[in-house]
Amino acid sequence: MREHKIPVTRVEGHGLITIHLDDRGQVAQARFHVTEARGFERFCQGRTVWEMPGITARICGICPVSHLLASAKAGDAILGVRPPRPADKLRRLMNLGQFIQSHALSFFHLSSPDLLLGWDADPAQRHIFGVAQAHPQIALDGIRLRAFGQEIIETLGGKRVHPAWAVPGGVNAPLTPEGRDRLATKLPEARRIAQDALALYEKNVPNWAEQVETFGNFPSLFLSLVTPEGSWEHHDGVIRVVDSNRRIVADGLLPARYFEYIGEAVEEWSYLKFPYYKPWGYPEGLYRVGPLARLNCCDRMGTPWADEALKHFRALAAGKAVTSSFHYHYARLIEALAAVEQVGTYLEDPELLSPRIRAEAGINELEGVGIHEAPRGTLIHHYKVDEFGVIRGVNLIVSTGHNNLAMNRTVAQIAEHYLQGETTIPEGLLNRLEGGIRAYDPCLSCSVHAAGRLGLRVVLVGPEGQVLDEKVSAP
Amino acid sequence: MITLRVDGQDITASPGQTILEAAVAAGIRIPTLCHLKGLTPRGACRICLVEVKNWNGRLVPACATPAEQGLDIVAHSQRLRDLRRTILELLFAERNHVCAFCVSNGHCELQTLAAEHGMEHVRFPYRFPALPLDASHPKYGIDHSRCVLCGRCVRACSEVEGAMTWGFSGRGIHTLVEADLGDPWGKSKTCTGCGKCVQACPTGALFERGKATSEQVKKGELVAEVTERRPRVQG
Ligand code: SF4
Ligand code: SF4
Ligand code: FES
Numbered sequence: 001m002r003e004h005k006i007p008v009t010r011v012e013g014h015g016l017i018t019i020h021l022d023d024r025g026q027v028a029q030a031r032f033h034v035t036e037a038r039g040f041e042r043f044c045q046g047r048t049v050w051e052m053p054g055i056t057a058r059i060c061g062i063c064p065v066s067h068l069l070a071s072a073k074a075g076d077a078i079l080g081v082r083p084p085r086p087a088d089k090l091r092r093l094m095n096l097g098q099f100i101q102s103h104a105l106s107f108f109h110l111s112s113p114d115l116l117l118g119w120d121a122d123p124a125q126r127h128i129f130g131v132a133q134a135h136p137q138i139a140l141d142g143i144r145l146r147a148f149g150q151e152i153i154e155t156l157g158g159k160r161v162h163p164a165w166a167v168p169g170g171v172n173a174p175l176t177p178e179g180r181d182r183l184a185t186k187l188p189e190a191r192r193i194a195q196d197a198l199a200l201y202e203k204n205v206p207n208w209a210e211q212v213e214t215f216g217n218f219p220s221l222f223l224s225l226v227t228p229e230g231s232w233e234h235h236d237g238v239i240r241v242v243d244s245n246r247r248i249v250a251d252g253l254l255p256a257r258y259f260e261y262i263g264e265a266v267e268e269w270s271y272l273k274f275p276y277y278k279p280w281g282y283p284e285g286l287y288r289v290g291p292l293a294r295l296n297c298c299d300r301m302g303t304p305w306a307d308e309a310l311k312h313f314r315a316l317a318a319g320k321a322v323t324s325s326f327h328y329h330y331a332r333l334i335e336a337l338a339a340v341e342q343v344g345t346y347l348e349d350p351e352l353l354s355p356r357i358r359a360e361a362g363i364n365e366l367e368g369v370g371i372h373e374a375p376r377g378t379l380i381h382h383y384k385v386d387e388f389g390v391i392r393g394v395n396l397i398v399s400t401g402h403n404n405l406a407m408n409r410t411v412a413q414i415a416e417h418y419l420q421g422e423t424t425i426p427e428g429l430l431n432r433l434e435g436g437i438r439a440y441d442p443c444l445s446c447s448v449h450a451a452g453r454l455g456l457r458v459v460l461v462g463p464e465g466q467v468l469d470e471k472v473s474a475p
Numbered sequence: 476m477i478t479l480r481v482d483g484q485d486i487t488a489s490p491g492q493t494i495l496e497a498a499v500a501a502g503i504r505i506p507t508l509c510h511l512k513g514l515t516p517r518g519a520c521r522i523c524l525v526e527v528k529n530w531n532g533r534l535v536p537a538c539a540t541p542a543e544q545g546l547d548i549v550a551h552s553q554r555l556r557d558l559r560r561t562i563l564e565l566l567f568a569e570r571n572h573v574c575a576f577c578v579s580n581g582h583c584e585l586q587t588l589a590a591e592h593g594m595e596h597v598r599f600p601y602r603f604p605a606l607p608l609d610a611s612h613p614k615y616g617i618d619h620s621r622c623v624l625c626g627r628c629v630r631a632c633s634e635v636e637g638a639m640t641w642g643f644s645g646r647g648i649h650t651l652v653e654a655d656l657g658d659p660w661g662k663s664k665t666c667t668g669c670g671k672c673v674q675a676c677p678t679g680a681l682f683e684r685g686k687a688t689s690e691q692v693k694k695g696e697l698v699a700e701v702t703e704r705r706p707r708v709q710g
Contacts, residue, residue: 046608048616054576054688164687172690360685362613388610388661389684 015442017411017433017458021468025421028463030412032404032437033270041394049075049363049389053166056381056396062443065098065153066374067381068166069235073370074381075168077256078389080364086354087170090156092235093346094166095372097152099234099339100190102375103291103332104149106441107197108142111329114438115204119211119431126431138200141193145336148183148190152343155179170358177353184347187340191305194337198309201333205316208326214417215436216325216410219244221277221287222296223402225373228252230299232306232338234373240297241277241287246321250279255371258380262397274404275397286409289377289402290440291331296321303345306338325410328439332375363389374399376441400442410436424469425460433458479546481525488542495523495537498550505550506559506588509625510538511675513699514634517626520566522559522588525550534558560592568599569648570606571620572678578691579679585623586678606651611661615673615683617652622680624650628672631698640666671698 015032022028040059047055052075056067069091076083083091113126116135125133132139156175157165164172205212225233226240230251239253239261253261265274265282277285287293301307313334316322322330346352363385370381377399384393400407414436418429434456460469477488481498488497493516498505509520518539525537526549537550549555566585574580606619629641629652640663644653654663673681674694682691 048608048610048684050685050687051576051578058575164689167687167690172687362684388616390608390610 015437015456017437017456018461019411019415019419019425019458020461021419021423021463023463025423027412027416027419030408030415031269032408032411041396044391044394047391049078049368049383049385049391050168052381052383052391053168054164063098063102063374063376065094065157066372066376066379068157069095070370070372070374070379070381072166072168072171073235073372074368074383075370076359077368077370078363078365078383078385079168079359079361081169081359081361083170083359084354084356086174086351087357087359088236089346089349089352090171090174090357091166093175093343093352094153094156095235096339096343096346097149097156099149099375100336100343101146101149101153102441103336103339104142104146106375106438107329107332107336108139108146110441111435111438112138112142114431114435115201115208115329119435120428123427123431138197141196145190145193145197148186148340151186152183155183167358169360172358174354174357175352180347180352183343187344187347190340191337191344194333194340195305198333198337201330202312205330211432211435212324212326214413215432215439216406216413217323218409218413219323220406220409221249221280221285222293222321223277223287223289224294224297224378225255225371226251226298227302231302232294232298232300232335234294239371239378242297242321244321244323246296246319249277255380256369258369258371258382258397262380264397264401270404272401272404273397275402276405283405286405287402288325288406289399290328291335291375291377292322292325292328293377294373295331295334301334301338303338303341305341306334309334309337325406325436325439328441332441335375363387376400376443377402398443400440403440403442407437407440407442410439419460423460423462425458425471430456430458430471477542477544479542479544479548481548482550492542493538494525494535494540494542494546494548497542498537498548503550505537506591507538508584508588508623508677509627511627511631511677511695511698513702514627514630514675517630519624519626521562524555524558526552526555556592559588560594563589563592563594564597564599566623567594567597568601569604570622571601571603576688577621577679578682578686578688579621579693580689582689582692583679584677584695602648609660610684611659612663612666612668612684613661614668615660615670615681617660617681618679619651620680621678622652623678624652625677626652627675627677627695628652628681631671631675635698635701636667636669636671638665638667638669641672671701674698 018031019027020029053068053071056071057064109128112131117126117130221241221243223241225237227233227237239255240251241249243249261278263276263278276282277287295313301310367384372379379399380397382395383391386392414432418432457472459467462468481503486497486501495505505523508522509517516539518536521536523537524534527533527535528547574586608618610616632641633639640654641652644651644657654660655665674697
């Protein structure tokens with residue numbers, strides 16, 4: 001058994017891929033296993049609903065803001081209140097900051113080495129520092145854009161994100177005029193970077209034809225929040241499901257009733273459940289969430305620059321859904337631009353300085369669902385409480401869970417394409433599997449609630465079940 | 476007037492004052508946890524241990540030991556610091572303190588003491604006991620996971636409010652504070668809902684409902700303000 005290490009691993013979390021070959025050496029099956037148990041739901045039992053935003057924000061270090069906001073929304077539902085409008089806007093502003101920083105991280109820091117230096121570039125160079133050498137401006141832009149997103153989050157929630165910034169009923173601090181002015185000065189640069197990154201991507205699409213074809217290119221459903229009018233949405237609204245023709249399969253679905261249209265299948269080889277669209281059954285009801293799904297689902301972005309970009313995106317598939325997961329990268333960049341544009345609108349809105357930001361109430365409902373779009377995709381927090389607001393049951397569906405089926409399909413597609421009779425794992429396959437998974441920007445750390453070691457382990461299994469080869473991409 | 480010496484400094488005390496009170500009056504800070512100004516001393520936590528040189532180096536709780544003429548006291552030394560740190564570690568290991576999302580995070584006396592004593596980790600195995608959280612009171616809640624059994628709530632309730640709602644049940648490590656005879660707090664017939672226990676509690680164990688992580692700030696000094704304003708009753 002050989003172990004091959006590449007210097008920097010860029011899938012956040014930790015997972016195992018097994019590829020099973022048949023007698024003729026062809027790929028019979030490929031699976032993306034998530035191997036840690038979830039202890040988190042049980043851990044929350046007995047805590048109060050007011051503590052849940054803080055608890056869930058601390059459970060995952062990768063996207064605390066998303067859990068904070070989804071949890072606060074579930075709390076709103078249990079209190080039976082609608083947060084005051086300024087609070088809703090402030091939460092949205094924070095989420096936009098999270099979109100900007102997370103999408104910048106995914107594109108520039110994690111994916112640009114493959115995209116710009118090539119999947120077969122020397123592994124010793126294929127990381128963000130390699131990009132910094134070959135394309136210094138791009139690397140610098142990535143750092144600046146991410147910093148802008150982080151600054152929005154810190155301006156609202158403080159360093160390390162105050163775990164009680166978003167609370168059931170609203171938020172606990174407004175934007176300050178100083179904070180607003182500071183962010184406003186940085187807005188033009190952020191917009192310039194988002195536009196440049198998009199232009200760079202569009203220019204390079206022809207170079208990535210092979211990846212576009214094989215990194216998870218298959219018809220499926222797409223699911224996301226949209227506004228009641230059908231625009232791009234990230235913190236409220238209704239659920240829409242479209243198919244690969246962008247035909248609306250379902251619209252206006254109530255987030256609070258997600259369990260009526262989302263089923264969760266279990267497979268013995270993965271701790272991560274397999275959500276599917278219930279009316280289509282398992283596994284036919286495979287759907288994708290996240291940037292690609294949000295863009296396929298919405299009618300418009302709602303801001304001028306991003307709407308212009310959406311037209312180009314739609315043209316890729318002649319108006320139908322873009323079905324290659326490779327283009328998650330594309331969708332992410334359009335969302336980053338939309339987020340920057342929306343931040344600009346919010347910074348001009350005096351309501352964000354309002355002190356009316358929190359609705360106080362007791363326990364008015366014994367069950368509450370908060371659905372929210374995290375950068376990685378739809379995030380569901382569902383709590384059951386007793387009459388005193390003490391947690392009796394928790395169900396979380398995180399974006400990596402929603403995309404579980406699709407990631408498995410992607411892994412199989414890549415293995416079939418790049419493995420042609422070999423009995424060892426070619427270096428190029430390892431990188432492409434990682435790249436295919438990374439297109440989804442999965443966060444295995446929260447989907448399995450374990451601060452696992454970073455790294456992806458790929459095991460090639462022969463027809464008799466014997467391990468033919470094993471490779472690890474290690475941090 | 477009594478004179479004594481603390482950390483080499485000569486200080487005075489009036490009869491009846493404790494070592495702690497005399498030291499505080501002289502501007503010498505001794506760490507405390509179960510002690511709260513306005514309540515009778517209890518000597519429950521031993522954080523305030525000081526060394527009395529002329530009693531063969533005996534360790535006594537400063538909060539519960541009367542100041543005596545001629546005492547020569549060490550209130551700060553490496554040995555005392557180590558002892559205090561050990562006590563803190565035992566308190567943390569005994570129950571479940573997850574400061575990161577505790578309502579009192581950033582405003583907690585236990586947490587502050589731990590930071591002051593350089594308690595970066597706990598050398599004892601955590602017990603992780605399964606302890607209840609009672610949120611049945613309309614205004615407040617109690618999370619036994621964060622209780623250090625200092626008894627400040629018990630004393631505030633009986634000595635200041637006069638309701639005598641809180642008491643201890645069980646023994647040793649199984650001790651819990653309980654309302655009335657173990658009823659859910661919300662069912663208590665004696666609790667007036669005044670909240671003095673909550674303000675007196677040094678940790679996040681007693682809290683106001685609706686408070687999220689880090690939002691619970693306690694006003695323990697209210698207890699002394701109330702008692703000092705009161706006319707002294709002879710008896
Ligand atoms: S009570 Fe204090 S020490 Fe305990 S968890 Fe809360 S903040 Fe930490
Ligand atoms: S509830 Fe608070 S005040 Fe009461 S004994 Fe426990 S820690 Fe002390
Ligand atoms: S403060 Fe003196 S024994 Fe607790």
